Amino acid sequence: MGERIPTRHSLALSPSCNHCSLSNLCLPLAVSDGDMGRLDEVVNRGAVYDRGQAIFQQHTPFRSCYAVRSGAIKTSVETAEGDYQITGFYLPGEIIGLDSLHAEEYAGSAIALERSSVCEIPMDQLESLSFEIPTLQHHFFQLMSQEIQNGQQLSLLLSRKTAEERLASLLLSLSSRYERRQMPPTAFRLPMARNDIANFLGLAVETVSRVLTRFQSQGLATINGRSVESLDLEGLHSLLQSPGT
Amino acid sequence: MGERIPTRHSLALSPSCNHCSLSNLCLPLAVSDGDMGRLDEVVNRGAVYDRGQAIFQQHTPFRSCYAVRSGAIKTSVETAEGDYQITGFYLPGEIIGLDSLHAEEYAGSAIALERSSVCEIPMDQLESLSFEIPTLQHHFFQLMSQEIQNGQQLSLLLSRKTAEERLASLLLSLSSRYERRQMPPTAFRLPMARNDIANFLGLAVETVSRVLTRFQSQGLATINGRSVESLDLEGLHSLLQSPGT
DNA sequence: TGATATCCTTGATTCAGGTCAAAGAACCGC
């Protein structure tokens, strides 16, 4: 279990725009101030997990969703046959556990990639709340269909793209997600190991490494170990255009 | 009249169950008779689509989910770059459109693979209904997280499995889904073209064909064109066990 | 500070599955 940190207001709602305390999610939520307060009471803000620690694990009873506040999380599924697949990387402002919403148990595991602060959203309480606050239900539906669509994008990536395209996609995805958080989109830290990237993209570690160095020599990116120092967003993007048809 | 006693309508009832058009969904739903009646009013039962016809199309306004009653449907997404990926095959008793639930537009298209009867579930009406029938909301949450998990399984399939494993997975999946519908699990009709199978599994058509004939010669399956005549479920299943680790 | 495990890169080799090509088989409208 992650260590508890004292309840603080760092997840404060911005009163101007009516986002909920899940506000990092950047989805507008029109609720009254009163409802907003009740929502805040439910959300249990801030536990900290060290690198490698599990936020939750597959086949354990589902209790909460989790919003990442700092750090980074990877989620994964494991089949009966023992295959292990990373299903996503989650950055601050993103929510994990949606795949298990209203299921008996978690449908996968979530592991901290580095020291991460995570706020817990207990589902039993939220469920009853969402009857009183219709918008909230709507909100979660939206998040879930977003999640389904992410999965479909991933499928497309895994079945139809070359190694270079996969890496380009990942870098661009990270870039735009950092940007959305008002962080530099062409210089950031890769929170995950090459190994994890490889698994996520369905490649061998060696291939990831090779393609990354190839990007370097083509001037598409400057990457030093885990730190991305510059990206040619244009150039990477143009890799994705399939010339045919 | 006294209190209405909630009746448990198991949605796994035979397709002829005339209580609820959603009945094919095979998920237990505990609602009162009255609620069930109202639900039935909302659901618009039975439009028929010919082979190749679109039930809905990507980037058109989302209006309804659809439950397949007979026939078969394929769903697909298309990216800005023009990649086309089939995201699923839907058999009678399954629901499509969940990925777009509460989104502005459909996140993909749905095309009939053969003459299919499909019942429409208009979301605007269902939304207000689900406010009054808590179980219904729960029901849809469940369906959606199921859908996310399907997607994750697909990702795993596409990134980590060999051509043989992919085909085996598909055959086994179809088999168990037919079985759930009280149909023979080892002899059924493949509703989709090799082309579609290939696209779905991330393979070339030729590979699909080759693997299928290899299955024949190994006695794992007897397949004649689009009709599966016999399957060695045991044998196919054992293909999926990854021996390593 | 050095010992040790983990992570990352690079090279050489191999192979599963893609691509190209072409011939049957099934289906459709007339």
Add this chain to the structure above:
DNA sequence: GCGGTTCTTTGACCTGAATCAAGGATATCA
């Protein structure tokens, strides 16, 4: 039944990425 699609199979060949192997780079911890 007949010409034209569209679907399916089979063969020959080629390539992108996996695998095997091994040497650097980083991190972790006593």
